[in-house]
Amino acid sequence: HPVTSRLDPGQQKLLRKAGSFQEDLGAVVTNGSTQRLPQTIIIGVRKGGTRALLEMLSLHPDVAAAENEVHFFDWEEHYRQGLGWYLSQMPVSSPHQLTVEKTPAYFTSPQVPERVYRMNPAVRLLLIVRDPSERVLSDYAQVLHNHVQKRKPFPPIEALLARGSRLNPDYKALNRSLYHAHLRAWLRFFPLRSIHLVDGDRLIRDPFPEMQKVERFLQLAPQINASNFYFNKTKGFYCLRDSGRDRCLHESKGRAHPRLDPELLRRLREYFHEPNKKFFKLVGRTFDWH
Numbered sequence: 001h002p003v004t005s006r007l008d009p010g011q012q013k014l015l016r017k018a019g020s021f022q023e024d025l026g027a028v029v030t031n032g033s034t035q036r037l038p039q040t041i042i043i044g045v046r047k048g049g050t051r052a053l054l055e056m057l058s059l060h061p062d063v064a065a066a067e068n069e070v071h072f073f074d075w076e077e078h079y080r081q082g083l084g085w086y087l088s089q090m091p092v093s094s095p096h097q098l099t100v101e102k103t104p105a106y107f108t109s110p111q112v113p114e115r116v117y118r119m120n121p122a123v124r125l126l127l128i129v130r131d132p133s134e135r136v137l138s139d140y141a142q143v144l145h146n147h148v149q150k151r152k153p154f155p156p157i158e159a160l161l162a163r164g165s166r167l168n169p170d171y172k173a174l175n176r177s178l179y180h181a182h183l184r185a186w187l188r189f190f191p192l193r194s195i196h197l198v199d200g201d202r203l204i205r206d207p208f209p210e211m212q213k214v215e216r217f218l219q220l221a222p223q224i225n226a227s228n229f230y231f232n233k234t235k236g237f238y239c240l241r242d243s244g245r246d247r248c249l250h251e252s253k254g255r256a257h258p259r260l261d262p263e264l265l266r267r268l269r270e271y272f273h274e275p276n277k278k279f280f281k282l283v284g285r286t287f288d289w290h
Ligand SMILES: Nc1ncnc2c1ncn2[C@@H]1O[C@H](COP(=O)(O)OS(=O)(=O)O)[C@@H](OP(=O)(O)O)[C@H]1O
Pocket: 045, 046, 047, 048, 049, 050, 051, 052, 104, 137, 138, 139, 141, 142, 203, 204, 237, 238, 239, 249, 252, 253, 254, 255, 256
């Protein structure tokens, strides 16, 4: 080779190494390992248990999950960069694997359903919901924590929730728990059969049966086992066991919730009574929220 022959032996050796390295890469490519756009997305709901769901789904060998929240469809600075950017955020997967990402903000962002539809109208969506009142408390605990970390003041939950004798409908955490309203936006683009609902309260209490349903919805071979889950008393939650390795979710998952005055808690639950009924009607099933 005219060029390589002019190189000294050391450099030639390096080049040959690079060559064989490229052959290795070639083998990887013929294996079919590459990044793929997600065929399934966990769209929310925020504080519903989206991280637990993603981690539990990752137990399946045929699932490749994006580690971080991607925020492609809801953040303009990301969406502007196009699907090529989105693809670049995805994990390497083999042909038999499903790629999945979770961004809980998608569920409540009005511009997102149409954008997801334009990427792939056949995408399979996972939505994990939780008792809406409990979700509000969890949402508050999260935002409070962020403020405390930045040493910024944050009002007590009562100040955000109540406006005189009524609940404050402008409090964002309340709005995010109006599942029926947000789901309607998705149903303008996707049939209900494209959206699998995961019961977040059941996923906390007994994750395995919920995960079996997810496997079925995604048409994955049943590979997740009861033995993949064990209850950790210290954590107070189920943790994961994967090929002998035990791990619990991050300490930010499973926080203490603010204790509400019983009367305010009653009003909070009552606030969601009608919206819940609408949601149950929309999805053709009920959840054990009171
Ligand atoms: N196995 C297990 N371990 C720990 N935590 C679990 C688990 N399963 C579900 N959860 C619940 O997940 C809640 C956090 O939800 P998300 O991951 O969706 O939150 S976020 O929107 O991404 O911030 C989190 O809410 P909080 O309890 O309010 O912290 C948990 O209740």
